[in-house]
Amino acid sequence: MRRRQFLRILAVTGCAAVAGCAAGDNSLALVRRSGRLRVGLDASFPPFEAVAPEGNIVGLDADLASYVASALGVQPEWHNIAYDGLYDALAARQVDMLASALPSDPLRTRDVSYSQPYFYDGVVLIGEPGAPLAAKLADVTGRLAVEMGSESAALARRLVRRAEVIEMMSEADVMAAVAGAKADWGLVGLVSACAHAETSGSFVIGVQLTQVPYCLVTRAQDKALSQAVSAALESILASAAWQACRRKWLGAKC
Amino acid sequence: MLLSAPPQQTVDLGPQQQVVSCNPKIGVHTRLTDEVEEWKIKLSLALAREMGATWVVEYFPWAYIEPEPGRFDWRHSDVILAHASRQGLSLVARLGYTPAWARPDGSTPSMLPQASWPAFAAFCAAFAARYRGVLSRVVIWNEPNLALEWGFRPPSPEQYSGLLSTCYPAIKASAPETIVLAGALAPMPSPLDDPTAMDDLTYLERLYAAGGGQYFDELAVHSYGWAYPADEPPDPGKVSFRRAELLRGIMETHGDGAKACLITEAGWNDHPRWTRAVSPSQRVLFTQQAYDLAYRSWPWCRAVAMWVLRFPWPQRSYQDYFAFLTSDFEPRPVYLAVKAYASNCVVAERPSQSL
Numbered sequence: 360m361r362r363r364q365f366l367r368i369l370a371v372t373g374c375a376a377v378a379g380c381a382a383g384d385n386s387l388a389l390v391r392r393s394g395r396l397r398v399g400l401d402a403s404f405p406p407f408e409a410v411a412p413e414g415n416i417v418g419l420d421a422d423l424a425s426y427v428a429s430a431l432g433v434q435p436e437w438h439n440i441a442y443d444g445l446y447d448a449l450a451a452r453q454v455d456m457l458a459s460a461l462p463s464d465p466l467r468t469r470d471v472s473y474s475q476p477y478f479y480d481g482v483v484l485i486g487e488p489g490a491p492l493a494a495k496l497a498d499v500t501g502r503l504a505v506e507m508g509s510e511s512a513a514l515a516r517r518l519v520r521r522a523e524v525i526e527m528m529s530e531a532d533v534m535a536a537v538a539g540a541k542a543d544w545g546l547v548g549l550v551s552a553c554a555h556a557e558t559s560g561s562f563v564i565g566v567q568l569t570q571v572p573y574c575l576v577t578r579a580q581d582k583a584l585s586q587a588v589s590a591a592l593e594s595i596l597a598s599a600a601w602q603a604c605r606r607k608w609l610g611a612k613c
Numbered sequence: 614m615l616l617s618a619p620p621q622q623t624v625d626l627g628p629q630q631q632v633v634s635c636n637p638k639i640g641v642h643t644r645l646t647d648e649v650e651e652w653k654i655k656l657s658l659a660l661a662r663e664m665g666a667t668w669v670v671e672y673f674p675w676a677y678i679e680p681e682p683g684r685f686d687w688r689h690s691d692v693i694l695a696h697a698s699r700q701g702l703s704l705v706a707r708l709g710y711t712p713a714w715a716r717p718d719g720s721t722p723s724m725l726p727q728a729s730w731p732a733f734a735a736f737c738a739a740f741a742a743r744y745r746g747v748l749s750r751v752v753i754w755n756e757p758n759l760a761l762e763w764g765f766r767p768p769s770p771e772q773y774s775g776l777l778s779t780c781y782p783a784i785k786a787s788a789p790e791t792i793v794l795a796g797a798l799a800p801m802p803s804p805l806d807d808p809t810a811m812d813d814l815t816y817l818e819r820l821y822a823a824g825g826g827q828y829f830d831e832l833a834v835h836s837y838g839w840a841y842p843a844d845e846p847p848d849p850g851k852v853s854f855r856r857a858e859l860l861r862g863i864m865e866t867h868g869d870g871a872k873a874c875l876i877t878e879a880g881w882n883d884h885p886r887w888t889r890a891v892s893p894s895q896r897v898l899f900t901q902q903a904y905d906l907a908y909r910s911w912p913w914c915r916a917v918a919m920w921v922l923r924f925p926w927p928q929r930s931y932q933d934y935f936a937f938l939t940s941d942f943e944p945r946p947v948y949l950a951v952k953a954y955a956s957n958c959v960v961a962e963r964p965s966q967s968l
């Protein structure tokens with residue numbers, strides 16, 4: 360079933376490749392000729408990318424990049440690069456694509472192309488199981504726990520009107536406080552909330568208050584490759600395989 | 614004709630201000646070098662004062678001020694010094710960045726050939742003379758233990774001692790009360806055979822051995838915390854805030870215990886992905902702890918200027934997470950935490966204990 364799905368994806372990316380070739384851009388052809396898609400990532404950000412004990416690269420981004428490579432008919436080749444060197448590596452043509460939980464940045468779009476988002480990270484409101492979840496921060500009453508110094512704390516400072524805001528040392532402390540009924544609400548990152556909700560089930564995830572879109576990144580001048588990646592991604596995101604991949608790395612709650 | 618006229622002063626200096634802070638050692642490194650608009654310079658310095666900083670460190674590139682030999686353009690530095698003074702701040706000026714006319718073709722501005730030492734010394738002397746009475750201190754060069762900052766040549770404490778011996782008497786001749794700081798060394802344990810960097814402790818030892826100790830009044834220090842708390846015991850093999858104590862020990866060993874140190878860069882970074890970063894809450898606590906530690910336990914430390922108040926525009930890298938203010942002047946949590954600390958000198962307790 361998965362093979363049939365990839366054949367469909369391949370058909371879509373083939374069309375994109377034709378469009379790219381028509382523009383006189385050989386970026387996709389070069390990748391296909393080499394038989395490999397060189398993927399840059401900083402494998403220190405689980406569950407998106409990490410180095411497994413066996414030494415191989417694993418995570419949601421690794422699986423996603425593998426799907427994209429398959430759709431292009433090539434093998435992925437991993438380049439584990441420190442976060443701050445990712446864009447430079449792409450510019451220097453050391454890699455063909457970045458897949459490293461990278462938020463789109465409008466100021467970079469002269470140099471790079473961002474795919475459609477494949478995941479929206481951000482801050483979520485969590486609450487006690489069974490309690491009605493507030494739809495916005497201004498409606499929150501009682502005690503709201505946040506990580507001191509974090510984006511969540513800044514949000515609470517700006518938007519909370521009727522709740523007592525309690526600052527804690529870490530997101531883990533925030534989630535433990537909500538789970539232990541020491542706080543009525545908490546603000547934490549979506550991925551952390553999903554992971555903890557999956558294992559403990561001791562709080563529920565409510566409204567997402569901020570949206571940070573993660574995208575695949577290619578060079579702006581590599582239009583044929585960008586189009587092929589986007590076409591592949593569009594098919595992948597609609598597939599059951601992608602839903603399984605998300606559940607595998609982020610849990611069923613995300 | 615209008616285009617060639619000198620720029621009008623468009624931003625009023627405002628009334629004379631005074632820093633209100635319980636800890637007189639609080640400082641911050643500003644980044645006004647490339648800040649074009651005067652109102653942003655004024656606002657940056659006002660926000661430094663409002664945070665409780667008594668000290669600011671700023672970089673004044675030689676190449677910007679003396680683009681041709683003997684032709685000085687003081688407009689930008691005049692604006693910064695005037696606003697810093699009006700905000701009641703003590704300004705420490707870091708000097709460096711060689712103009713093209715003073716270095717070989719194809720070299721970078723971190724190259725300062727020996728033949729240009731007298732020209733650089735003359736610039737330092739002119740700078741100190743121009744800002745007598747409002748300038749607190751000058752720092753001669755930056756991180757000379759890095760090849761990157763030393764014209765991509767192997768770092769040489771002996772050569773740097775020669776540079777200090779050229780600049781120091783020139784500054785003292787033109788503005789005797791100006792306090793001259795030896796340039797801060799990059800805190801980094803490095804192997805002896807590393808051509809790109811020299812261990813800062815080794816470098817300082819060799820600087821003294823070369824006779825450089827007689828050509829500075831105080832020592833500038835860079836003291837980043839990386840992922841360690843502010844009170845992490847110093848260790849020659851790692852970078853932590855209290856590494857400054859190791860440099861201090863070398864000064865005392867060489868009979869320089871009467872001279873102060875001034876930390877011109879320090880701090881923690883809370884980038885979510887950078888490997889040397891800490892969490893936002895840790896950054897808040899460690900920063901407060903560092904100011905407090907220097908205040909209560911380091912009588913030899915004049916001030917701690919954390920890197921960095923604000924960048925004129927986003928760096929779009931982990932560097933943005935060293936900033937206390939965003940480029941559009943939004944206070945980051947560490948700014949608010951330092952401001953709160955400066956009002957009562959109480960370091961925040963670990964908040965999870967409060968529930």
